[in-house]
Amino acid sequence: MITQTKETQAALNPNAAWELLKEGNKRFVDQNQTDRNLLTQVVETTTGQYPFATILGCIDSRVSAELIFDQGVGDIFSARVAGNIVNEDILGSMEFACKLAGTKIIVVLGHTSCGAVKGACDDAKMGNLTELLSKIRPAVKAVSEPADAAERTSKNIDFVNAVAEKNVRMTIDNIRNQSPVLKEMEDNGEILIVGGMYDISNGKVSYM
Numbered sequence: 142m143i144t145q146t147k148e149t150q151a152a153l154n155p156n157a158a159w160e161l162l163k164e165g166n167k168r169f170v171d172q173n174q175t176d177r178n179l180l181t182q183v184v185e186t187t188t189g190q191y192p193f194a195t196i197l198g199c200i201d202s203r204v205s206a207e208l209i210f211d212q213g214v215g216d217i218f219s220a221r222v223a224g225n226i227v228n229e230d231i232l233g234s235m236e237f238a239c240k241l242a243g244t245k246i247i248v249v250l251g252h253t254s255c256g257a258v259k260g261a262c263d264d265a266k267m268g269n270l271t272e273l274l275s276k277i278r279p280a281v282k283a284v285s286e287p288a289d290a291a292e293r294t295s296k297n298i299d300f301v302n303a304v305a306e307k308n309v310r311m312t313i314d315n316i317r318n319q320s321p322v323l324k325e326m327e328d329n330g331e332i333l334i335v336g337g338m339y340d341i342s343n344g345k346v347s348y349m
Contacts, residue, residue, distance in 0.1 A: 150191035155333040158245035165211035182214035195238040198250040224257030226276040251309040252339040259295035280308035309336040
């Protein structure tokens, strides 16, 4: 597969970029990854980078965006933070990636059995983690079922995964509400802002 160039990046529209990610995840699941010379790509990107996608994912060691979407050096911007939440630093990074560096799609990628989401479900408190988990708590409150408080903990994996999906959707809303730059680009059809959930049990990404 070729290394992205200014010309190949410019030729992609947002929907085509989305398809590239979907195709890459299918290759990953099928164990049919593209044969790349990564060191050659290192050399080819020395004078510039032209990624086609920006992916906001969790720091979870099992959810490396480059691997699960079968992408190479210079293909994607990867922002990672526990619970795939946004703050002004991440929003600024996304604005750079899309407005200045030309990426065509933003994917907010949650995953099953997310430790940060579990912590938010249990209202865990510890140092700076307390503030981070507070950004996920609105998703916990937004998932209405089950109503029984005893079932609304990290021990209920179905509840955890429902909160993780809701958190992805709410993060997408936060991107649109907190970044006029990205909202305008989406409204103009310059980028897509989409969500996905990675299943840690089988490697598949489902899309929202």
